[in-house]
Amino acid sequence: MKLKEILEKFGTVDGSFLIENLLGLSKTEIFFNHKMDVPKEVEIKINEIYEKYLDDYPINYLIGKKNFYGRDFYLEEGVLIPRFETEILIEKILKLGIEFKRILDIGCGSGIISLTLALEIPSSTVLGIDISTKALSVSNKNKDDLKVKNCRFKYSNLFESIEAESFDLIVSNPPYINAKDMEELDNKVKKEPELALFGGEDGLYFYREIIKKSHNYLNENGYIAFEIGYNQGQPVKELLSFNGYKDITLIKDYNRFDRCVIARSMI
Ligand code: GLN
Numbered sequence: 542m543k544l545k546e547i548l549e550k551f552g553t554v555d556g557s558f559l560i561e562n563l564l565g566l567s568k569t570e571i572f573f574n575h576k577m578d579v580p581k582e583v584e585i586k587i588n589e590i591y592e593k594y595l596d597d598y599p600i601n602y603l604i605g606k607k608n609f610y611g612r613d614f615y616l617e618e619g620v621l622i623p624r625f626e627t628e629i630l631i632e633k634i635l636k637l638g639i640e641f642k643r644i645l646d647i648g649c650g651s652g653i654i655s656l657t658l659a660l661e662i663p664s665s666t667v668l669g670i671d672i673s674t675k676a677l678s679v680s681n682k683n684k685d686d687l688k689v690k691n692c693r694f695k696y697s698n699l700f701e702s703i704e705a706e707s708f709d710l711i712v713s714n715p716p717y718i719n720a721k722d723m724e725e726l727d728n729k730v731k732k733e734p735e736l737a738l739f740g741g742e743d744g745l746y747f748y749r750e751i752i753k754k755s756h757n758y759l760n761e762n763g764y765i766a767f768e769i770g771y772n773q774g775q776p777v778k779e780l781l782s783f784n785g786y787k788d789i790t791l792i793k794d795y796n797r798f799d800r801c802v803i804a805r806s807m808i
C-alpha cells in the first residue's frame with residue numbers, strides 16, 4: 542500500500558492525519574512521497590481502521606488523539622471529541638487578562654478546557670468535574686501526559702459533590718443539543734456519547750441548572766463563561782440577566798453564529 546492510496550481512501554485531511562500519526566511523517570513529507578510504500582504491519586493496522594472508518598467512526602477515536610489549542614490530547618470513545626470552536630471560549634477568557642485564582646470547569650470531558658486554562662494561567666488552580674467516569678479517566682491521563690500540576694478532576698453531578706468551595710470563574714461547554722436536532726445528527730457525531738451532547742428538550746437544561754446555582758459557588762464579581770449552540774445566544778443571555786449577571790457578552794464563531802457567552806456576577 543502506498544501513501545497515495547491512504548489519502549484516496551480516507552480523503553486528504555483524515556488520510557494525512559492517519560499517516561502523520563502512524564508513520565510519524567510531516568505534511569510536507571507526505572506531499573513529496575505519495576508513492577512511498579508503507580510497512581506491512583502499518584498496512585494491516587490501516588485496513589483495520591478503515592473498516593471502522595467506513596462504519597462512520599470518527600478518525601480521532603480511531604487514532605486516539607485530537608489537537609486543542611496547540612496541544613495533543615488523548616481521546617477515546619465515550620468522551621466528546623474536542624471542537625475547534627471551543628478554542629474561541631479559551632481565547633476570550635484569556636483575553637479578559639485576569640489571573641483567575643480558582644476555576645471550575647463543569648463537564649470536563651477530555652479535560653481540554655481545564656487543562657488548557659491551567660497551563661495558560663499557571664497561577665490558577667483548576668477543578669474539572671464530570672458525571673462520566675470515562676471522562677474523568679481520560680482527563681486524568683491528559684493531566685499526566687501534559688504534566689499539569691495546578692489542576693485536578695473529580696466526580697460530580699453538576700455542583701452536587703462540591704462542598705464549600707468557591708471560584709473566580711465557572712466555565713462550561715455543557716451538552717446543548719436540543720431534542721429535535723438530536724434526531725438529525727450526522728452519523729459520525731452519533732458515535733459520540735449522548736451524555737455529552739443532549740441538553741434536554743430545548744437544549745438549555747444545563748445552562749438553567751448551572752446559572753441558577755452558580756452564585757453559591759462564585760466569588761463576588763466572579764465570571765461565568767459558556768460555550769453555547771448557534772441559536773442559544775438570546776435565551777442564555779436572558780437566563781444570565783434574570784439571575785443577577787451583568788456585562789453579558791456574546792461572542793460569535795467564524796461562521797458568525799453565537800458561540801460563547803461571558804458574564805460577570807453582580808452578587
Ligand atoms: N469540556 C469538554 C469539551 O469541551 C467536554 C464537553 C462535553 O462533553 N459536553 O470538549
